[in-house]
Amino acid sequence: MRLSNSFYQSRKLVDLVENQTSYELDDSAMHIFETHLRAERVQLQFGTPVLASMFQGKKIMHLRDKPSFEFLPGESLILPADELMSIDFPEAREDNPTRCLAMEIGKNQLAHVIAIMNDSMTRSDGQEWNLMDYNFHFTNDPSIYQILQRLVYLYTENHPSKDFFVSNMLQELVIRILQANARKAYQNDTRELSGSKRLAYIVQYIRENLRNPLSIKELSEKACMSESHFYKVFKQEMGISPTDLINEERINRATQLLKDPYCDLTEVFLACGFTNRSYFNRMFKRLKGISPNSYRNRFM
Secondary structure, X not given: OOOOHXXXXXXXOOOOOOEEEEEEOOOEEEEEEEEOOOEEEEEEOOOOOEEEEEEEOOEEEEEOOEEEEEEOOOEEEEEOOOOOEEEEEOOOEOOEOXXXXXXXXXXXXXXXXXXXXXXXXXXXXXOOOOOOOOOEEEEOOHHHHHHHXXXXXXXXXXXXXXXXXXXXXXXXXXXHHHHHHHHHHHHHOHHHHOOOOHHHHHHHHHHHOOOOOOOHHXXXXXXXXXXXXXXXXXXXXXXXXXXXXXXXXXXXXXXXXOOOOOOOHHHHHHHOOOOOHHHHHHHHHHHHOOOHHHHHHOOO
């Protein structure tokens, strides 16, 4: 993620540990933190729910009721109001600072977005949308990455309609994060949820049949829905299409198989349900950022 030129032109570097540059609007705020020296157990707390997202460097996060973990570029973290963070900066240097964005979203803004979702985006299990599981740590997908990049530009831009632009982008960001949270829950707790949640059952079915051709028609029949209704419910609850999820699961399976040096690439892509080597290579690089061969070389 890139910081805009206007940020560098306007920010003042006062502290070498967690130097803070803030941009505040009526119901939200964006803070950019920079750390230029190695430090341990630096404490930080916000009075509102926060989305933290890494730009550069590495943090070690220590949170209540959660094991310590690395926080890396391309990742985000949702934190509740008043959560006390304790942070290590093991690699920060003056010539290579650690940089992180923290986005405060007002409770009224969150409530408004969730009300819209419950009015127009019915869930398959009949439950209402609500605030996501806090301390939700995830890798930004391309859509979330682009929204965050746009928000950095909007907050640092001097435009008379800034509040309106930011409000619209935050609405989309909240929706996509809630969908990502639902998707992660279905994927992480598939077996536990598959008996009571239709979409969890579908995820489990996909995983058990990755080698075979999978169609929307087949999946919709398993979910006891029409094709059009299944596609709509799946996408608005999971944030991606059934085909995208199938490809994601196939590539995740491929990453496991590629760790075995005795399993050649043809066996890998066939075992994951791909019939075309070049399509497998393109999809792998699109989702993982590197080629299958480069990924395998990490384990050689």
